[in-house]
Amino acid sequence: MERIKEALERARQERQQSGGSFGAAASRGASATAPSQIVYTQTRHAEVSNELLRGRRVISGLDPDSFSDAYRILRTQVLQRLRENKWNVLAVTSPGLNEGKTLTAINLAISLAMEVNYTVLLVDADLRHPNVHTYFGLEPEFGLSDYLLSDKPIEELLVHPGIQGLVVLPGGKPLTNSSEMLSSPKMSRLVEELKTRYPSRIVLFDLPPLLATADAIAFAPYVDAALLVLEEGKTSTQDAQYATELLKDTHLIGAVLNKSLSSQAGYGQNGGKSPRRNIPWNKVAGKLRQLTGRLLRRKGR
Template sequence: MERLQSAIDKARARRKDDRPKGQAVPIAAQPHQLPESLTLDAWAGIPEFVPQPDVMRRNRVLTFAGGGESTPFDMLRTKVLQQMRANNWRRLAVTSPGGACGKTTVCANLAFSLARQSDIRTLMIDMDMRRPALARTLGIEREGLQFSKALEGRADPLVHMRRYGSNLAVGLCEAPIRAPSELLQSDTAHAVLNDLERRLDVSLTIFDMPPMLATDDVLAFVGNVDCVLLVAAAESTTTKEVDICERDLAAQTNVLGVVLNKCRYPENDHNYDYYE
């Protein structure tokens, strides 16, 4: 893992030196804040769901319960928030080089960790429309949820969303669709997202994207986010794959960092225990 990280750092340094001076980086449009009463009405219009603890644990959404097991994701949450606040960013895409890297699990854990911060309104949307997995991960199935209809302008987005508590909303797809790349880069989808963020007065939006090297879906959409988190799988993702993804992403937006997932031998030698 140290060799992988060293290689990634060297590749980043080379790209930083090669980047043209003064290169513009697209920044997502900021939502115009509505009166609080209208914002609260919009949130109340999203059907609420109550996650089942056994389902969440089985699907490794550890931040739902909090405690010691959620600490790595809580640390990720804090680092993400610090960087996004420092740069006035609001949109974060999460992708991976290939499949089975755990990007949906990372998205869900990050979102539920953010939900424990009552002053932050978080929106999470499943944009992996070839193999949507977020609804199954959260135990929300067979409810006819298809957020792609909202992106097409054929339905109110709130109908295809579920709310956890008062500050986390999730846009879900239960079935794959045809031509997701064309939808993701359509003007209609962009307008729907802008309006939704404005209606809900969102602090941060997380997009669960498809694997980057499998299709052109990520490249079709990623220019509309402020930054991207890349999830790599230990002993599976190669340094070359990470380098290719970082290079292509950096051409359109900001690479927030790389999360190394599925480590079989995590280090835990800090000698720090605490009571919950």
């Protein structure tokens, strides 16, 4: 922890001395009050069709329905916690593989970007299996790993996928030593720069699963808070509880129960099954006990 603190302090000093910038919107006016229309000059632009987004289940910025409404509710709850604590760096992770954390991070990022007072930077920090770019149909040549390994300038890595207020930093080439890279002083300086460059920017990191690698645990000290994604019918209570123990020193602002089977009628709709429910953290323990009961019954134990 002392090494991390020293690295963060060096980052602050370097930023004050250099005044260097790298890239999001052209205007630094995206700071205190976001402009009504952001013009991207340094960031590479890639137009992504709504048809492609729908086909890959990226839905929070599309036509209103129960799916996008669920993410708007999640956005409201997340923003409340961030504002209360003056936080702007959030990690999204899950206990295990394929529980929906990347898609949740993407849809949450889009929902947050729709808030007129904020811009959002979505960072693919799952460096062993970078995957965020595929949901947008992007084929970036470089990404975060290239910055960490070969000093590729950040402004050459960012991509604006045609969604107002959103910029994506792809993961780049897969790394086998991702834990070491994510916990390096160079990464800590980057996080500090991303965190403080634009006061109205929210930075979302898509992290690897907690129980698959040490990456998320190594990176956790750099973020303000974390959001845990659980999949109903798949995530075991033991895995969920172990994941929370691993993040005991990180502010957990809540959990998302992905692919929920509960029926919920949306406002102004005829009802249906909500794909996601947002669970306040003080209720997670009870929800996990309920989940355990359903899992045991389904397995016939």
